[in-house]
Amino acid sequence: MTRPSPQTARRLIGLSLLVLWEAIPRLGILPELFVPPLTKTLHVLWLDRAIYGAALLVTVSEVAVAMLIACGVGILLGAVVGGVAGIRKLMLPVFSSLYAVPMVILYPVFTAWFGIGSESKIVFGGVYGLFPVLLSTAAGIRVIDEQYLLAARSMGASLPQLIGRVIVPAAIPTVLAGLRLGGALTIIGVVFAEMLTSANGIGYLVTKNRTTLDSPRVFAAITVILAMAIVYDVAMRFVERRTLIWQSAGRREAATADLPEMPASAAA
Amino acid sequence: MQQLANVNALNAQALKPAVEIRGLSHVYAGRDGAVPALADIDLTVGAGRFVVIVGPSGCGKTSLLMMLAGLRAPSSGAILCDGRPIAQPDPSRVGVVFQEASLYPWLTAIENIEFPLALKHAPREERRQRAEAMLNLVGLAGFGSRYPHELSGGMKQRVSIARGLVQDPPVLLMDEPFAALDEQTRMTMGHELLRIWSQTAKTVVFITHSLTEAVYLADEVVVMSARPGRILDRVEIALPRPRTYQMMATDVFGRLRERIWGQIRTAP
Numbered sequence: 001m002t003r004p005s006p007q008t009a010r011r012l013i014g015l016s017l018l019v020l021w022e023a024i025p026r027l028g029i030l031p032e033l034f035v036p037p038l039t040k041t042l043h044v045l046w047l048d049r050a051i052y053g054a055a056l057l058v059t060v061s062e063v064a065v066a067m068l069i070a071c072g073v074g075i076l077l078g079a080v081v082g083g084v085a086g087i088r089k090l091m092l093p094v095f096s097s098l099y100a101v102p103m104v105i106l107y108p109v110f111t112a113w114f115g116i117g118s119e120s121k122i123v124f125g126g127v128y129g130l131f132p133v134l135l136s137t138a139a140g141i142r143v144i145d146e147q148y149l150l151a152a153r154s155m156g157a158s159l160p161q162l163i164g165r166v167i168v169p170a171a172i173p174t175v176l177a178g179l180r181l182g183g184a185l186t187i188i189g190v191v192f193a194e195m196l197t198s199a200n201g202i203g204y205l206v207t208k209n210r211t212t213l214d215s216p217r218v219f220a221a222i223t224v225i226l227a228m229a230i231v232y233d234v235a236m237r238f239v240e241r242r243t244l245i246w247q248s249a250g251r252r253e254a255a256t257a258d259l260p261e262m263p264a265s266a267a268a
Numbered sequence: 269m270q271q272l273a274n275v276n277a278l279n280a281q282a283l284k285p286a287v288e289i290r291g292l293s294h295v296y297a298g299r300d301g302a303v304p305a306l307a308d309i310d311l312t313v314g315a316g317r318f319v320v321i322v323g324p325s326g327c328g329k330t331s332l333l334m335m336l337a338g339l340r341a342p343s344s345g346a347i348l349c350d351g352r353p354i355a356q357p358d359p360s361r362v363g364v365v366f367q368e369a370s371l372y373p374w375l376t377a378i379e380n381i382e383f384p385l386a387l388k389h390a391p392r393e394e395r396r397q398r399a400e401a402m403l404n405l406v407g408l409a410g411f412g413s414r415y416p417h418e419l420s421g422g423m424k425q426r427v428s429i430a431r432g433l434v435q436d437p438p439v440l441l442m443d444e445p446f447a448a449l450d451e452q453t454r455m456t457m458g459h460e461l462l463r464i465w466s467q468t469a470k471t472v473v474f475i476t477h478s479l480t481e482a483v484y485l486a487d488e489v490v491v492m493s494a495r496p497g498r499i500l501d502r503v504e505i506a507l508p509r510p511r512t513y514q515m516m517a518t519d520v521f522g523r524l525r526e527r528i529w530g531q532i533r534t535a536p
Contacts, residue, residue, distance in 0.1 A: 151370035154337050155359045155384040155431075165387070169374045246374045246415045 036216040045220040052205065056224055059190060059201040062121045066186045069126030070133055071179055078137025078178075083167070092138060099131040103189070111197055121193040121201070128189030129182040136178025140171035173244055180236040187229055202228075286439050286471035287313040287336065292345030294331060304496035305331050309345070311490065311499065315438065318465060318472045320482040323492030324532055329475045332497070333443050336473060337364045350438055359384045363432030365442045371416040371427055378403060378412035381430045402430035405464060422453040429461070433468065442474045446481070455513070458485055462511060483524045484511055491531045501531045
């Protein structure tokens with residue numbers, strides 16, 4: 001028997017988790033209050049599809065605006081911090097430390113400033129996702145090979161050309177990695193904020209149904225959030241693959257041998 | 269044949285100079301005050317000559333090349349290229365090929381070669397045409413759509429040479445271009461470079477650590493001292509052209525190599 005490919009193995013593991021999700025409560029290993037069976041969860045999700053759909057729409061639109069903030073501000077600040085040595089020395093330690101601060105403690109402040117509507121969720125999610133984008137953009141720009149810049153200058157590149165044709169493309173892989181992480185954190189931030197204080201969104205449905213011990217509906221909301229996160233990750237992977245085609249294009253056949261050596265007699 | 273080469277060399281010297289370095293000195297600010305890097309460099313390179321600069325590590329060879337490329341300004345003295353001073357990089361007068369492949373990994377071989385033309389907003393058609401011609405010249409016809417990581421070390425340096433030559437500058441500067449290559453590839457590339465040089469009639473200023481490479485390639489070897497770098501000796505290489513691998517085994521070759529090695533070994 002041959003070993004299954006990692007992809008097949010991954011799918012098998014996922015499938016068996018779903019089977020376990022159904023089987024464990026059904027067999028009475030865990031009470032349904034702790035883990036409602038998969039089918040039951042999906043059933044209430046279907047029954048309440050209008051509620052969940054509306055909540056998802058709210059959450060997704062909050063996440064979208066928050067991501068715009070996280071990515072836009074993060075890339076901009078990261079570019080400045082990574083590109084300007086003086087500002088980097090001054091600010092990079094500050095941003096690195098801020099990244100380690102649990103942002104959650106600021107959420108009450110945000111609700112005081114922006115109310116308990118969508119605005120506070122957006123700002124919180126945006127700030128939550130901002131730092132990985134900022135830090136990876138700064139790192140991406142800072143680690144650009146000095147040779148790339150030197151070569152471009154020797155070819156007469158102006159500063160805007162240096163930025164547009166060398167620094168930006170050279171930083172894209174690191175920035176995209178930051179966007180993937182930052183976007184995921186933005187989703188977490190928004191959903192978390194909804195769970196804390198809110199009257200709308202998917203996170204709110206988790207909290208609301210938990211207080212009434214309605215496990216299937218809690219799990220239905222969790223399932224929707226999981227699906228949202230997975231869709232985001234898959235989409236980002238796709239974007240990375242398309243953008244970074246030059247990194248993988250060579251796998252088809254990496255040339256290792258040089259052209260055949262010229263016979264010495266040819267020179268004589 | 270030998271005489272012919274000598275006559276050629278004399279003629280070349282009589283030709284109008286492609287590069288003139290006059291009274292050049294360079295001091296840079298180190299941790300413990302001013303460090304003299306280059307002192308009293310006077311060097312005239314006739315048009316179409318192949319001049320190789322050798323010297324111990326840290327003798328300022330690379331600094332000198334940076335100044336020739338207009339990437340760094342000397343503390344004092346003047347550098348003329350094609351009769352006019354070099355104040356900033358000018359790829360239409362001076363092409364540069366760097367140590368390690370400084371090709372942009374996100375561009376294909378042909379796009380890398382086009383890069384200097386793209387900086388000048390040359391029309392697309394013209395760009396492609398000239399880049400294709402360069403690709404042919406360096407023996408890489410058909411490899412244009414490969415990304416750098418799909419090319420071997422030798423092929424990457426061929427692309428670098430093509431990029432340095434694409435604007436048809438009279439002078440080509442090369443900073444240890446083959447240092448990262450294995451011995452065999454290095455020999456092949458040296459040979460290829462001489463072929464390209466004889467086809468394009470460029471003036472080449474070439475920096476290397478390898479004395480064999482220096483003698484094999486050069487019309488004249490300029491020997492520099494340790495810091496501060498001065499010109500210790502200028503060795504005329506009167507071997508006939510085209511050069512062959514067999515010449516490396518001759519007494520003349522050995523004596524020339526010995527003479528240069530003697531200078532570097534006893535250099536202060």
